[in-house]
Amino acid sequence: MDMFEDDAAGNAPEFTVSEISGAVKRVIEGEFAHVRIRGEIGRVSFPRSGHVYMDLKDDRSVISGVIWKGVASRLETRPEEGLEVVATGRLTTFPGQSKYQLVIEDLAPAGMGALMAMLEKRKQMLAAEGLFEASRKKPLPFLPEVIGVVTSPSGAVIRDILHRLRDRFPRKVLLWPVAVQGKNCAPEVARGIAGFNALSPGGAMPRPDLIIVARGGGSLEDLWGFNEEIVARAAAASEIPLISAVGHETDTTLIDFVSDRRAPTPTAAAELAVPVRGELLAWVAEQGARLTRAQTQSLEARNRWLRDLSRALPRAEALTEGPRQRLDYLSERLPGALRSLAQRRRVTLSEKGALRPALLRGRLAEERRRMEALSTRLRPALDRAVSAKREALGYRAERLSPRPITRDLARQKADLAELLARFARAGEADIRRRRDRLEASERMRETLGYKATLRRGYALVQDGEGQILRSREAAAGAGALRIEFADGVLDLGEGAGPQPATGAEPKTAQKPESKPRKPAKTGETPPEQGSLF
Incomplete structure (x- = not known):
């Protein structure tokens, strides 16, 4: 076996x-x-x-x-x-x-169940990424200049859109031809959306202000290209507002969920894109009428308000009567006031011109003595302040330790030095200020004095008694004339001859004694020099 x-x-x-x-x-x-x-x-x-x-x-x-x-x-x-x-x-x-x-x-x-299951799965995935959120949706422009349409160039959809736009509000339309069914549908639609977004604003090809993705009705298999993930993501990434108009009102695709607005039909998409031109014109006319009525009512209300105010106001003549009378009164007083002011200015100028160098020197000496007296008083005051400060510091030194006392003394010395410096600077500044005032007064005296006027070519004419002659008649009636120039005095009259300059010995016979001058008025000091007035 x-x-x-x-x-x-x-x-x-x-x-x-x-x-x-x-x-x-x-x-x-x-x-x-x-x-x-x-x-x-x-x-x-x-x-x-x-x-x-x-x-x-x-x-x-x-x-x-x-x-x-x-x-x-x-x-x-x-x-x-x-x-x-x-x-x-x-x-x-x-x-x-x-x-x-x-x-x-x-x-x-x-079968249909498999497609619906796949569509539901994609829908859940895109919803989880937030592509369906209302916050991502962009508002549509009220009146777009250019509208981009992504659809088939040979279908009835583009004709319906153009016809509806022509009826409502004609706009420029750019067509991006795509296949709306079959295996090429999804990639071509995605490229159309991305292509419109890639156009540069203001370029040779105008960039649309609004995009419409449209297709007519059909079965689920016919519309499946708009359920592809690539189309949904392209619509979600569009920077241009997008309207989806795929199928009829009962058809729903993924692009409807990610688009900014969904239209039930392509014709409805055109209606969403632009307003009715006639309605806009009517609205503008209505707003114009409302504006006109508002302006008319406002003007009428303001006119009534002005009329009410005008009734409360006095007459214009009553408002001007008082100021007119006051003007007449002031105009009558003005000439006298001007003459009085001129006279006061003459007197002031005469008084300033009557200053004597000796008087100015006396005032300057008096100011110097006063400043010296102040300076002599300043030093004892400073010494007393220093002594008081030292006594205070000595009293504190008995109660403080050596180190704080040293620091306090240094600080007090610094404060004292600063105070002395400030006193010195204040005194110097006051002396400079007073000296400047005296020099300014001296310059004004020189400027306003009659000597400066004589140096400019004028002469001072006096009679034998020393009175200033201001007219030709007074000079003709005077027995003797005394004319003072910038370089000397000239006497004319009985026994008069040319006189040397002021301060020089005369070379001719001595001038006879003149008649005694008229006594000055009570309370007045006889001027030592003449006045040009």
Whole structure:
């Protein structure tokens, strides 16, 4: 019995690993060259090579699947974990790992329920990122200059939008042609939104103030391009306000949730974009009428107010009668006041011109004596202040320790030195101020005195008694004339001859004694020099 078993084992063929793997591959590929498998997508991997690796599973089994790079770029449905799909392809083996896999050539959602499940999943993901928040939505411009439309150029949608804009308020429209259905829909719509945002304001191509993404109605599969994640993210990233008008009122896509405003139809989108021009004109006219009525009412109210105020005001003649009478009274007093002022100024000038150098020197000497007396009084006062300070410091020295006393003495000495310096500066400043006043008075005396006038070419004419002659008649009636020039005195009359300058000895005969002068009025001091007045 054992002999027959050994013969049977020795007659069985032997295969290498590669041979048996190849035989299994040929059998599987020959039997399952083209299959359609329905299942749920499990693990999905997108390596940098561009291929897609995934698992198809049901409640009991799992099959590995691969989508080569060329096929993956053409698929309309992007593989997502948890999506129920129908995969079409062929079975093959992978000898390197002793497993079989499905090479997928086509991938489609397994019915309406799978699409809705995938849409709900995307919706939840985008909502979690905050793309549906109301705070992100931008207000629409009231009257946009340029409107960008992303839609098909050959459909009825663009005609409806243009017709509605023409009826309401004509605006400039830029059309970005895209496919609104099929696998090219999503990328072209996303590029259209991004392209309008990339335009520069003020460039050769005007940048739209508003974007409308529009498409007519259709089934869920027809509108699926507007449910793609790439379209939703492009609409959310748009800096230009965006209106979505995809499908009819009952159709809802992902772009409706991320757009700034949703319109139920493309025609409604045009209505949201611009106001009615006729309504605006009517509103402007109404506002103009309201403004006119308000202005008229305001003017009438102000006129009534002015009339009420005018009744409380006195007559204009009554307001001007008192000032007019006061003006007449003051105008009558003005000439006399001017003459009195001129006379007072003459007297003041005469008094200032009558100053004598000796008087000024006396005043200056008196001021010097007074300042010297003040300076002699200042030194004892300072000595007394210093003694009192020293006594106070000595009293405190008995009660304080040596170190604080030393510091206090230094501080008191510094204060005393500062006080002495301030006294000295004050005294010098007062002396300088008084000296300046005296010098200014001396300059004024020189300026106002008649000597300066004589140096300018004038002469002082007196009669024999020393009275100033101010007219030709008085000079003609005088018996003798005494004319004083800047360089000397000239006597004319009986026995008169030219006199030398003031202070010089006369070279001619001595002038006879003149008649005694008239006595001065009581309380007046006879002037020592003449007056030009």
